[in-house]
Amino acid sequence: MTAPAAGNIAAPAAGDIAAPAAGDRVVFSVLYNESAEFLGRLTDNFLAHTGPEAVLVLNLPAAAPGEPLPVIPPAAAGRVFAIRGTVARRKLGHTLLAGHLEAFGFAQEKLGAFGHFCPLASNSLMVRRFDRAAALRLLAETRLVPQIDLADPPDMWWWPFIRRNPRVIRSLAEDWGITRSLGSQIEGLFAARADWGLLHARFADVLALGGLMEPADVFPLEEVLPVAVFLNHGSGHYINICHVHWTRPDGGKVTVGDLLDLAADHPPHICAMKWFDRSGDAPPTAAVTEAWSLGLLAALGEADANQRLGQRLLLEQFTAALRTREVFTSFGEAWGEAGFGFGPDVLAVRGGRLAIPTGAVPAEAAYLYLAETGEPVTVTLEVAPGPATRVRLGCHAMADGLEASSGRVVGHLYLSPLRDTGHWTCRLRLAPAGEAAIGHVTLAAGGRYQPIRPHHATAADGWCEYYFRCGDAPVEGQVWFGLPLLAGVEYQVLLDLIG
Numbered sequence: 129m130t131a132p133a134a135g136n137i138a139a140p141a142a143g144d145i146a147a148p149a150a151g152d153r154v155v156f157s158v159l160y161n162e163s164a165e166f167l168g169r170l171t172d173n174f175l176a177h178t179g180p181e182a183v184l185v186l187n188l189p190a191a192a193p194g195e196p197l198p199v200i201p202p203a204a205a206g207r208v209f210a211i212r213g214t215v216a217r218r219k220l221g222h223t224l225l226a227g228h229l230e231a232f233g234f235a236q237e238k239l240g241a242f243g244h245f246c247p248l249a250s251n252s253l254m255v256r257r258f259d260r261a262a263a264l265r266l267l268a269e270t271r272l273v274p275q276i277d278l279a280d281p282p283d284m285w286w287w288p289f290i291r292r293n294p295r296v297i298r299s300l301a302e303d304w305g306i307t308r309s310l311g312s313q314i315e316g317l318f319a320a321r322a323d324w325g326l327l328h329a330r331f332a333d334v335l336a337l338g339g340l341m342e343p344a345d346v347f348p349l350e351e352v353l354p355v356a357v358f359l360n361h362g363s364g365h366y367i368n369i370c371h372v373h374w375t376r377p378d379g380g381k382v383t384v385g386d387l388l389d390l391a392a393d394h395p396p397h398i399c400a401m402k403w404f405d406r407s408g409d410a411p412p413t414a415a416v417t418e419a420w421s422l423g424l425l426a427a428l429g430e431a432d433a434n435q436r437l438g439q440r441l442l443l444e445q446f447t448a449a450l451r452t453r454e455v456f457t458s459f460g461e462a463w464g465e466a467g468f469g470f471g472p473d474v475l476a477v478r479g480g481r482l483a484i485p486t487g488a489v490p491a492e493a494a495y496l497y498l499a500e501t502g503e504p505v506t507v508t509l510e511v512a513p514g515p516a517t518r519v520r521l522g523c524h525a526m527a528d529g530l531e532a533s534s535g536r537v538v539g540h541l542y543l544s545p546l547r548d549t550g551h552w553t554c555r556l557r558l559a560p561a562g563e564a565a566i567g568h569v570t571l572a573a574g575g576r577y578q579p580i581r582p583h584h585a586t587a588a589d590g591w592c593e594y595y596f597r598c599g600d601a602p603v604e605g606q607v608w609f610g611l612p613l614l615a616g617v618e619y620q621v622l623l624d625l626i627g
Contacts, residue, residue, distance in 0.1 A: 153181055153242040154260060154318075157231035159217060159224060160186040160210075160250050162406050164198055169408050169417040170253070171204045176422055177254035177399060183239060184208045185231040190216060209234070215335070222338025225350035228314070229328050236321075236328065245324040247350075249315045252370050252402035253416050255382075255390055256429075262396040263318055267367050274308035274359040285311055289347040295340040300356070303333065309356035315402050316370025317354060323362035327354060370400035379403065382412045391429055409583025409597050456555060459517040459609075459623035462546040463489045471508035472522070479539075484509070492606065493546055497577075498539035498613075501525065505538055507613060515624070516557070519543070521611060522618035534616035537568050542608035545625060552598055553626045554609055556582075557591040562619030570610035571598055577610070591622070 156174070160167070167186075174184050184204075188197065190212055197210045213230040217223040228247040235242060244264075278297050281287035290297065300306040327334065337349060358366050371394055373380035382401045386393075404413045415421045431439060460467075466488035475482065479500030486494050489511075498505055508522035525538040545552065558565065571580040582594035598607050611621065 153183055153239075154244045154246060154258075154263075155232070155235040155239065155242045155321075156182060156184045157228045157235075157245065157247045158184065158186050158250050159213075159227040159231075159247075160188050161217070162250050166406050166408070167198055168201060169413070170250070171201055171208050173253050173417045175204060175207060176416075176419075177256060178207075178258045180207070181260050182207070182258055183235070183242070185235055185239075186210045187213045187227050187231045190214060209239070220346040220348055221341060222334055222349040224314070224348065225327075225353060226331070226334055226338075228350070229324075229331055229334065232324055232328050233331070236325070243321055244318060245321055246316060246318040246369065247314050248370060248400060249402050251404055251406060252315050252372075252400050253382075253404045253413070254399055255387055255401045255416055256399050258369075258399045259396045263367065263369055263399075266395075266397050267318065267320075267365050270367055271364045272310060272355075272359060272366070273364065274306075274310055274356065276310060277308055279307065286347045286351060287311070289345045290352065292345040293340070293342050293347070295342075296337055299337060299340055304330075304357075304360075306356045306360045309352060309359060311351055312355045312366070313368060313370075313372055314348075314350040314354065315372055316368045316400055317366060318369045319354075319358055319366040320363060323358045323366070324354075326357050326362055367397065369397050370402055371398050372402045381405070384411050384415055387412065387415055387425055388428055407581070407583060411584075454626060456516070456624040456626060458513065458515055459543065459545050459554065459625055460489070460493070460511070460513055461625075463493055463513070465513050467510070467512040468494070469508075469510035469512075469520075472506050472524075473508075475505050475507055490546060492544065494541065494543050495608075496539055496541055496613075497572075497610070499537070501538060505613070508618070509541065511543070516555075516622040517543075517624065518620060518622055519611060520618070520620040521613060523613040523615055525613075525615040534614075535564055536615040537612050538615050539613040540568075540570055540610035541613065542570075542572050542610045543623070544606045544608045546606065547625075552607070554596045554598055555624050555626065556594045556596065557622040558594075558619060559590065560592055562617075562621065563592060564614060564617065565612050565619055565621075566592075566594060568612035568614070569596065570612070571596075572608040572610055573598075573606075595626075 158170070184207065186208065188210060197212065200208050200210060211231065211234050213227050215223050215226040215230065217227050232245055235245070276282065276287070278290065278300060281291050334353065337353070341347070355366060358364060373382070380403055382404050386401065404410070408414055408417060415425055428436065428439060468485065468487040468489050470485060475498065479498045482496040482498060483491065484494060484496055494511070503526035506524040510520040512518040521541060523538060525536065566582065569580055570577055580596055580598065582596050584595040586593045596609070598609060
């Protein structure tokens, strides 16, 4: 296979591409695997932190025949481009590297002059202005040498997996002339176009290396091969401009504190971080993708200790004032003053959607959905009206004739506020004893069931408060909020809606 041409792309018209001096531009690449809703946030984030010196190529997964590419926002015209790669991508192996090389090939064929190339992850985001001068200065100063013998690598990182891939090691030595290397994350791997071009020219050989990997010891080729080529056949110069919190126990989530401490903790060439939650409701994600919070971050980042104190006090005043202006209505306000309940009742062993007696409450406001366990489930349910709708759930379930393990999810109670719009924010309050339920809340909309995470959580008056934004994407019909049935667990919650 030859290096990929720019087929299956949203090709810009020639007049759409700005033409800085040759070699001035940097092409960034993202293998985009997120929702259509998140695309706008990612492009806004890129545009807010770069200028005409930077271009972004989004390589989307292969689609069904005839499926169009997403519409790039007008503000991003000439700066952000979308393509659909032909290599099916997986977490490990050669496919992520191949995806970035597809983006490089598009840039090389369609975008004219550029001097440097830099892959980013779709769960990384820019956190401050890309300082091209600082990156180029450090790149020129940093020349590394390959120190690790691939035939006898150390017992750390991915090296043990590589040791167990003798066919890959042999091919690197015989076909690539590579016996020594270093390792590096691909997120933010900033190097000259000429160095990346060496890899792209051997696109078919990259695919072949993936085919040589032992199935039980697949490793991320993108974290080994690029720097091996740069070091053995290229300039030897590369840097990383994306910081990843690899050692954190939560997998390295970026926090708001990381954003505030950016200038103190990182040199100026670091302009991106990983990983960010893909939900715009997550505070760190919102902080670097919304105009008002970007301005706030900039002001806080430039403030001294005395200024920050004044800023904090002012923000606390804003928060307190906003909270007193929040208006909540009962989740079941559209149901009238009625409630419903039953149990303990033994329900059918077959899973699926079950209608439940709701009394004076409209039948479409509630239903149960049980997992297919083949065993009976005993459910106790009480839904009571009030300023906030009170829900009490209890469940006992059998598994192989025995009581199921405590906390196992055996189904959900789905409730709908019967609002005309599918967009609403639900506040859920519960005692700490019921917190296990939070990780299993589900949304049902448009015939789909998907987990939903709270975008904010606080504690007040002995209750834990969680806020869920429901129905961000337009859907046909109602949206239902699913509370889990947990084997051996009884809990109660209060539900109300903002506005």
